[in-house]
Amino acid sequence: MTLPQTPSFRLDGKRALVAGASSGIGLACAVALAEAGAHVVLAARSADKLAKLVDELTAKGMSAEALALDVSDIAATQAAVAANGPFDVLVNSAGLARHTPAEETSEEDFDAVAGLNIKGAYFLTQAVAKGLIEAGKPGSLINISSQMAKVGGLDRAVYSATKHAVEGFTKSMAIEWGKKGIRVNTICPTFIVTPLTKQTFDRPERRAWVEEKIKLGRIGEVEDIMGGVVYLASDASALVTGTALMIDGGWTAE
Template identity: 40%
Template sequence: MTVPAAFSLAGRRIVVTGANTGIGQGIAVSIARAGGTVIGVGRSPMDGTAAMVEAEGAGFHPVRCDLSDVPGACARLDAVWAELGPVDGLVNNAGIIRRADALDLTQADWDEVMDLNLKALFFLSQAFARRLVAEGRPGRIVNVASLLSFQGGIRVASYTASKHGVLGITRLLACEWAARGINVNAVAPGYVETNNTQALRADPGRSAAILERIPAGRWGVPEDIGDAAVFLLAPASNYVHGAVIPVDGGWLAR
């Protein structure tokens, strides 16, 4: 199938963090279908994602690193640039969640979530943008926000705080970098079939309550998020800056 030029990523190299499974894997596959080369970054093996990307006829380059080691992760991004050539897009997808009543959440769980979900996202974006600005190149950053960028949620205090932060940082970076040719936007997944939602889907009562509220009547799948990310990485969104696109089956509309 020929991808319309406005939605094509042919010739573009896109870094996707947390590409080993779930939403990151779905984003990687969607990028591959649009003709882009995927650079998967994370600490877990990405063999499954590599096979899926290559099945679409696209290239996949795995980069193993611990994203919670922020200086090390930024150094790896610079190394990728030097080894493979300039990078055109960065998808900050990697994230974790810790569930506990607010009365019981530990400082360790707070720090672990914030360090990966927000601190690493900001400083990887900074490192990427510095390379773009130094070379006078345009680029795209797509952050993965959440419904909990807009809502409070239950028993996920650190996750909610981090995703509110992702929304704010997306808008701030768009304001600072749009005039430099760097588009910064976000997608906000709803309830998607991933490891992070396994506990919810395994709870019959909670799962039924969630489905009842989703106008589309189903859980999302990772490629629902991936296709929205492709739009924000492609020329079709040239004049889109600071936007956050909910991909939630209509959850927020209800």
């Protein structure tokens, strides 16, 4: 009898672009992919911070470089991806949240959040896919979404709307590009301790709401995302596309 062999979680020889890599979930994803053997291009607006992170990664024997990039600038993003690709893996962790009660949402806040979380994410994913298609290569494209793509939340009408939209275009892109070997998925975390969530955790009533909703009884850490991103980037998830990996501690189970 020939026993089945577990597909590899290794990413040796792969080039990965991680947007929003200067902190939080994006940085954790960059480290995870680099540890798995990928050459990781860390992209964010802060060139100085990225340079320091690249130095830390390379000092530990990992392969990385920096790319100053503002995902909300569509033309610049398209040019940068075309000049530096093709990329076998994309992780888009660039995102913005401006939380207010729905009746207080300003047009400025709506446009800023939607412009990055939907428009920026859409055209970044498109740009990486175009590079793969032109090169005739398969790939894995991953957008960091949110549990709020599946539910609503206090003061999160705009943010939740943008993440629902990411799930929508992810499914459509997965259908269109599946025959080309390009997989498109999302990761949907619960509340993770990052600079982005500080405003929530600084409010005792909001922290209590979060902790009550998470069935595993704890708030997430960036390390909770790292295994999932390696899985989706690697051959271990070769038949996974057009779906969302929920890393939400059971929030959306009910």
